[in-house]
Amino acid sequence: MSIDGPATVEPGQQFQVVAELSGSGVLDSFIFDVHATGPRSLIYNGYLLDPVAFQTGGADDFSVPKGALNTGIFTPPILLGSARFEAVTRSGQIFGTGDLVKLDLRIPLDANPGEAFVVQGSPDCFAFDLDCNLWAVGPPLRFTVVPEPFTITFLALGALLMSRRRSRISLL
Numbered sequence: 001m002s003i004d005g006p007a008t009v010e011p012g013q014q015f016q017v018v019a020e021l022s023g024s025g026v027l028d029s030f031i032f033d034v035h036a037t038g039p040r041s042l043i044y045n046g047y048l049l050d051p052v053a054f055q056t057g058g059a060d061d062f063s064v065p066k067g068a069l070n071t072g073i074f075t076p077p078i079l080l081g082s083a084r085f086e087a088v089t090r091s092g093q094i095f096g097t098g099d100l101v102k103l104d105l106r107i108p109l110d111a112n113p114g115e116a117f118v119v120q121g122s123p124d125c126f127a128f129d130l131d132c133n134l135w136a137v138g139p140p141l142r143f144t145v146v147p148e149p150f151t152i153t154f155l156a157l158g159a160l161l162m163s164r165r166r167s168r169i170s171l172l
Contacts, residue, residue: 002138010148012109019101026094031086031124038117041079043106047072053095060088115145
């Protein structure tokens with residue numbers, strides 16, 4: 001299992017983090033946690049289980065917090081410290097490899113450039129016919145807040161104006 005997402009985000013940016021399975025196994029149920037750490041909480045807008053094998057928000061989705069049926073969207077959004085994902089496949093379905101869960105997150109508007117966050121998956125059980133198997137866990141996702149383009153442009157213009165002012169002063 002690996003957790004993938006962006007390397008950098010801007011204050012207020014919405015982005016997606018994906019819990020992905022790779023390898024040669026299959027499953028018909030799973031339980032795992034996702035933990036987020038950083039200088040502030042991330043805003044957790046919802047999740048979406050693989051739409052073929054699972055029904056997000058359905059009777060066989062035991063995730064906490066649980067999202068709305070087939071959307072996983074929370075109203076209102078919540079702050080993410082950790083979340084538990086637990087589900088059983090739709091009748092007759094199995095899941096092999098690919099994107100198991102997609103989480104929709106947002107960086108708070110008051111996040112500062114340079115702040116670093118870590119999102120880590122922690123598997124409990126990936127099962128087929130009630131037989132739990134542990135899957136290897138990849139490294140955590142680490143990402144950093146960067147200034148939004150407006151701030152960078154504003155700072156660059158300020159520096160340009162200051163350099164022009166200095167050159168005028170030196171000519172006098």
